[in-house]
Amino acid sequence: MSRAGPLVKFALLALLAAFLLAPQSFAGLFRPFAPGDTAPIYTQTPLLTLTVNHLLLVAAATLAAGLLAVGFAVAATRPAGRDVLPFARAVANLGQTFPPVAVLALAVPVFGFGPVPTLVALVLYGLLPIFETTLTGLEGLDPALMEAARGLGLTDRQRLVQVELPLALPMILAGIRLSAVIGLATATIGSTVAASTLGEVIISGLLTGNTAYVLQGGLVVSALAILIDAALRALERVAARRSGFPS
Template structure:
């Protein structure tokens, strides 16, 4: 029952989000009681759909870069020639957890200027650790019998990695990507403090003008996107787990 209900709820949430982004003024009666007289109930200083797409693009680029770098590092340290670099790799991917995104922004702005670039750097660093650790776990907990059988068939190291190891480790890898994507989506809101086009702009405008409706609009859009991304990647993760029997 729950499996059947979940797609229906996700579809309903997606349609509601699309409707709000396409015609936000239709929802004005819902937000009007939250604002003072003569104050705007819908954020119109920028197009909400444009801000949402920009927010998603920044998150996707940062997460995509983290997948490439963290995934490559995890693969290298699980090869015989790269095992000695595990401590160094862990130190690299832990940089994002050591320095908060706000600190990264403060350090990056003087070098890169205002805009999307400092935000991308902060989100990229923050997304490295979950992807690295999950990929590492997936590749180091493979069934021994399966790996021995693959070696017995004469597969090369690359063939084992591509045909056996990565497919079996896919559920764990997707779990790391899911975690990083949701964290990056939420954290991207701070990018507006350095002039990046994100939904944080709506939230900041609400805080500055004491407009609860603006704060809710920015927050609810981010929350809806987080639910959709989390649920979609969870379904892909569950499908991969069923296919691999892990």
């Protein structure tokens, strides 16, 4: 089973790459789902281009959410920053309590159509998982280790960078993984405000009644989510081994 897992994921990666590089080769598979004489493969924008744009948007949002969430968690766990915790948690919860569609509706009048409103929605939506896991990781550190670090003469900043964050890294990566996977699915709605994402394929399929397009967009997003989840889980295991945590 342990060997089958990587092989299945490698096969999925190869299949996804083949489809994105030569989608017309799969036309026969999607023909039964395309109505009438409609083209079974979406060609208005190359699927590879949409996939790259989708990944770049999610990566930018996850990076921004990660920096904000980790910063909030670090501030909230400092002795002088306990008052920051309620504010940080409120900000992190904002994205989860405010639907992404509503964020888009509010962001478009400010930023206009394009990727920026989607980026704002994804950042807000991705804050909570990273914030909570980082907070858990930092608060769960062994006090004896922190005392030993103080005994070595490390400053507060040195303890944070050299001890606390490396030890909390597996938890931080877990939050980043959740945020990225959530972002991959949520980013599809960005096409409703002219962002270049795989949602363009899905929306086109829904508007024209072409199930083949809906399947193409949905399957590519699903495959990306599985592969990115697997890659980040592998990073978590490496970080856990280095920090001495059980993986």
